[in-house]
Amino acid sequence: MYIVFYSTSHVFEAEERLNENGIDCKVVPTPVTDKAYCGVCIETSAHNAECYVKDIEHCVI
Amino acid sequence: MIYLDYAATSKYKPEEVYKAFEYYFREIGVSPGRGTYKLGVEASRMLYKTRKIVANYFGCEKHNVIFTKNSTEAINLFFNGYLEKGDHVIMSCYEHNAVLRPLTKLKEKGIIEYSIITREDMNLSAEELYIKYAKKNTKLFVTTLASNLTGRVIYRPELTKIMKANGVSTFVDSSQGAGKIRISMQDECIDYLAFTGHKDLLAMPGVGGLVCVEVPTVQPLLQGGTGVLGDKYTNPDVFPDAYEAGTLNMPAIWSLHASLSWIIDNFDSITRHEQELLSYLLDKLATVRKLIVYDKDYNRVSTVGINIGGMKSNELVQLLDENDICTRGGIHCAILAHEAINTSDIGVVRISLGWSTTREEIDKLIEVLRSVGE
Numbered sequence: 001m002y003i004v005f006y007s008t009s010h011v012f013e014a015e016e017r018l019n020e021n022g023i024d025c026k027v028v029p030t031p032v033t034d035k036a037y038c039g040v041c042i043e044t045s046a047h048n049a050e051c052y053v054k055d056i057e058h059c060v061i
Numbered sequence: 062m063i064y065l066d067y068a069a070t071s072k073y074k075p076e077e078v079y080k081a082f083e084y085y086f087r088e089i090g091v092s093p094g095r096g097t098y099k100l101g102v103e104a105s106r107m108l109y110k111t112r113k114i115v116a117n118y119f120g121c122e123k124h125n126v127i128f129t130k131n132s133t134e135a136i137n138l139f140f141n142g143y144l145e146k147g148d149h150v151i152m153s154c155y156e157h158n159a160v161l162r163p164l165t166k167l168k169e170k171g172i173i174e175y176s177i178i179t180r181e182d183m184n185l186s187a188e189e190l191y192i193k194y195a196k197k198n199t200k201l202f203v204t205t206l207a208s209n210l211t212g213r214v215i216y217r218p219e220l221t222k223i224m225k226a227n228g229v230s231t232f233v234d235s236s237q238g239a240g241k242i243r244i245s246m247q248d249e250c251i252d253y254l255a256f257t258g259h260k261d262l263l264a265m266p267g268v269g270g271l272v273c274v275e276v277p278t279v280q281p282l283l284q285g286g287t288g289v290l291g292d293k294y295t296n297p298d299v300f301p302d303a304y305e306a307g308t309l310n311m312p313a314i315w316s317l318h319a320s321l322s323w324i325i326d327n328f329d330s331i332t333r334h335e336q337e338l339l340s341y342l343l344d345k346l347a348t349v350r351k352l353i354v355y356d357k358d359y360n361r362v363s364t365v366g367i368n369i370g371g372m373k374s375n376e377l378v379q380l381l382d383e384n385d386i387c388t389r390g391g392i393h394c395a396i397l398a399h400e401a402i403n404t405s406d407i408g409v410v411r412i413s414l415g416w417s418t419t420r421e422e423i424d425k426l427i428e429v430l431r432s433v434g435e
Contacts, residue, residue, distance in 0.1 A: 013109065039094065
């Protein structure tokens, strides 16, 4: 799944949190282009990843 | 050459800073928030890391850091975006022109009023100051961390605390003293803080910023490309991207990451070294005839403003330069402070020490000053 954010800064904050909690993830180009969100997002297969970024404005696609 | 103008810019940087700058320039070399290839992503990651270290350094829990090209731009961004018609601002008489001028422009346009705390009143208690200067429409209290003219530490946490307790927002201009005094924005009730990289923070020129305890709701200073929500005709409402339109100076920003890491690791030894040198300098200056040290009896950073026997500051600066000693005379973009210490006519010679200054350099300075005093 992809977790997308409005702010690029939040992408890297999310990456840091997921890494700190042992969640495997990658920063990749956002599938929906920069019309909707910032240019990069988090790709992960961990279903519990979203719980680590709940307080950051985001969307899961 | 003896460089004693650290308050203008820290000419000498730790080796790590040069290396970081060069690394970014050579090995990364692309902008953050633009390309989504690996190198672009790494650039964005480095930007994030720098935001984080800046926020942590200034005791701000969230990474609410807006990067600008210097503190002047950050101050203009904040004042122009935050202040509204009818607002009143309180500032100290030691503010730099970077603070005075944008506020005066807003005053001239009939948008705000301001009050300046006099030098005499700087000795009042926080409560007395609040009672004397605050009005019903006071929205913002502004203070520099330290005077760029005399080195006197102007910032007082008890003042920001009392202002905040009474509903007045607080702003610190940390351009002078940021690398020499540790402050905690959250613990000391500082809502907003402007910083510059190239002075006490020992980074390359071309980076500064605004740190905010909470995400601000101010208008951006610049409109343009932000790398996000590119379909909008104006900057999107996204923090901090909306405030950073255009290409950021990433080599300088990454050098700031290196310089802050270095300062954090070496803070105690740097401050001890500079305070020892400062005491040594003040002791030696006391032995020079006809020499005045301004704000001598106040807590200070390693900057000292002097004059000798009615000599104009530009003449003394020139004489020192002929002896390969760099100091700064004139008004130092601080007309308020000069008016406060009554030196607008002759200026002041500013001697400012840094992490690489030595006793031998101070001895040479004193030797030249003695020749003038006699």
